[in-house]
Amino acid sequence: TLGGKITATGGAGAADTNAGGAGGVVTLVAASGAITINDVIDVGGGAGTGPSAANGGAGGTLQLKSTGGTITQSAEIKGAGGAASAGGGTAGSDGKLKVESNDAVTLAHASNNFGTVVAKLTTASKAFKYNDTNTLTVGQVGAFGTDFTSDGLGNASQASMDDITTNGGAVVVKTGGTLTTTVTTGDIVTTGATGNPGAAGGEVFLNSGGAITL
Numbered sequence: 001t002l003g004g005k006i007t008a009t010g011g012a013g014a015a016d017t018n019a020g021g022a023g024g025v026v027t028l029v030a031a032s033g034a035i036t037i038n039d040v041i042d043v044g045g046g047a048g049t050g051p052s053a054a055n056g057g058a059g060g061t062l063q064l065k066s067t068g069g070t071i072t073q074s075a076e077i078k079g080a081g082g083a084a085s086a087g088g089g090t091a092g093s094d095g096k097l098k099v100e101s102n103d104a105v106t107l108a109h110a111s112n113n114f115g116t117v118v119a120k121l122t123t124a125s126k127a128f129k130y131n132d133t134n135t136l137t138v139g140q141v142g143a144f145g146t147d148f149t150s151d152g153l154g155n156a157s158q159a160s161m162d163d164i165t166t167n168g169g170a171v172v173v174k175t176g177g178t179l180t181t182t183v184t185t186g187d188i189v190t191t192g193a194t195g196n197p198g199a200a201g202g203e204v205f206l207n208s209g210g211a212i213t214l
């Protein structure tokens with residue numbers, strides 16, 4: 001249970017024309033319990049510094065893995081790209097969210113903000129629900145994190161992941177902006193388990209504040 005903030009944001013540019021830094025990587029692994037987020041996790045990019053043109057930094061990556069319970073939140077999770085300077089430049093790209101669980105995942109806070117999301121839920125009929133305030137892509141999130149096993153602290157490295165997949169559970173995704181799924185790596189799969197009879201496939205509800213491009 002997180003009752004304190006986690007802030008791993010990129011630093012702002014120090015002087016004119018300096019770009020903002022990229023957001024960091026935050027990994028939460030719960031081997032025998034739920035993940036409950038009660039305060040803000042922020043991996044946003046840093047702002048570029050003007051008055052000349054300077055780019056904002058890219059948002060970082062948040063990885064959530066629970067093998068012993070649900071993943072829920074009462075506070076937002078965010079990885080917004082850093083703002084460009086007043087003199088111009090390009091805002092940083094929004095960050096990435098990777099979720100893996102053997103139970104239900106409900107990340108429905110209205111202020112969540114990432115650019116890319118992937119998820120894998122392995123237990124039958126468990127649902128994945130996610131709300132994002134902005135534009136969102138379902139697509140690949142690469143491998144991130146460091147292996148601290150040699151220090152006796154465990155392994156934060158999480159493998160690359162594609163798609164949103166459940167084992168017959170529902171997938172519900174709401175966005176404030178456009179919603180896009182990428183070819184090959186952005187599938188949404190809710191196929192039910194094999195059996196006699198086989199289990200039903202899960203419901204899919206995509207609710208976008210802009211266009212939906214599949």
